[in-house]
Amino acid sequence: MIGRNLLQSTKNNALPPLLQLLACLRFFATGAYHKLIGDSMHVSESTVGRCCRSVTDAILGIRWHFISFPRDDKARQTKQEFIKIAGFPNALGCVDGTFVRIMTPSNNEQDFVNRKGYHSLNVQMVCDAKFRFTSICANWPGSVHDSRIWRESALCQQFERGEHNGFLLGDSGYPCRRFLMTPYLNPQTDAQQRFNASLCRTRVLIEQSFGILKRRFSCLQGTLSTTLPPRPRGCSSGLVLGISATNNNDSSYFVGIIDVIIIDIVYINIIIIIDIIEFTINHSIQNDVHLSMVHDLFSVKKSAKMSP
Template sequence: MDANEELGLEEEVGLGLGLVVEVRRKERLFRDRCNPFDCPEDTFRQLYRLPKLSVLDICHEIGPFLRRQTKRSQAVQVPLQICITLNFFASGTFQYVLGQSFGLSQPTVSQVIKHVTRSIIRSMNRHITFPMDRESQILIQQQFFRKFQFPRIIGAIDGTHVAIKAPSVDEHVYVNRKSYHSINVQAICDSNLKFLDVVAKYPGSCHDSFILSNSTIGQRFQDGLIPNGLLIGDSGYPLREWLMVPINNPTTEDERNYNDMHASARNVIKHCFGVMKSRFRCIHRSGGNLQYSPKRCCEIIMAVAILHNMTIHIPLLPEEEIEIDLVEDDARQPQHVAGANAARQELIRQLAQ
């Protein structure tokens, strides 16, 4: 047996016609996966929006969820899976283009993004949790008061729209008031731009007040399970004893002062959305529409919100300009509940002292 036969590079194959044909097998070549960490730190930041050490921390946290048993000769390593997904989150690039960059097929890139996204969501309770203990609530209230002199605030609430492609089922319900298809995402944040609660499952036609009334956190406030704190929201929400909204037509100096202080404190949630969308362009209109089913889009939005909380301490790059939408929601809102206006008037009186 010669060397070629031993390596299996050549063999004689009978075709059943009295002929013997020599077939040369192609030697199997394994492409070396590119090492995403083998580049300068500034280039790495531009590609993935995060420094290398932060990405390694993410690898350490969700890596156990990504190490799957496989019969393939070369599985995609965990750091590469995470970098592929971060690059997609950072840019919204098409999967085919990502595959070309990393030497992988489009179907492989699709599976990688799906598995990493869902693995990040599995860590949600460690990173997005509304504080139910009194000590944590007092700390958030103190931080809001130090920054905005507005008492008892436990969170700022608002909605933001993430553009998606027109779905094949119930397409019309995803069209929002600005006439494009979207997911309406409700979120509550603290004064440090950290998300405390995120709801990403409703189509763009759903009003902010509807999402709040049907959310777990809205029900907790309504049931009196969070009795010592206030949410602040824009005029798209109804006035509640636990939810302070602006006065639509202020007539006194105290009411105008209340509106000014309310707007200053409330804008932290808009700033929070701006930071998240600036870092992760896949959910920004400049990155185009998310080209997935609504369910997959909601998963991507949740994963990005979790990553926002994990990386909020990292400054944005100079080119990551923050765009903040300060346009108020429409003033059409459900009827205020009895007693809510009295609660707001008492708060106005406190602010005037």
């Protein structure tokens, strides 16, 4: 899938695709400084940075294969899965925002200070009943409210145009719309209380999805040890994922290495590594040490597994 892209390097004696992927995944899994990762793999700090950028770009090129909002048969299946949780009908997903701490940016620094007092991005995500992310918007600073991110998102515009038959579940930070259900602030009747109970039991899946993602990729739990590019990189318009930089009426935002981290790599890393292993074997660069590193990276303790 991405092996051939990683082979396209202008550097002499470039790292094989497998090692590039391992260096990048180690950063995702630990959030360690590039220098420490380079020392552990006997490569330079700058090489680790290039590996992260190369793998990031390669994964971005195939993101649509793994993250997409449910439609048609998938939408009907998603509704059935949600209704089994707490009886809430016609739900297509749960939406919420989460803060991803970043280093202090040099430009528009105050825009990135969130309500908790630290610099971050405010990342909007939508998940299904199986903790899979179906929509991501990661191009807003931490000071922006959840309701504005939703209002400006491509997914909201799709709902307003009637492209989706169903609705999302959100907390009280979102406005109640015909396609976005929020709880009653002061329930007065038994029916309203049952409505709130069913909605909250279902909506908690997005909080659990955040926990699973940040638990697996520890770089999201602390401050991302990477600097932000001064200007955004262009991508095609109408992105639902929000992993490209966009120009807003207020200021310009960006994407850096966080693009791929925010993507739910939980659902693509196994496919990527199998593809690259096959590709590297065909090019006679297989190494027992490399394969042992693959085994160590993807060994998961039973105690860390979570089921719906």
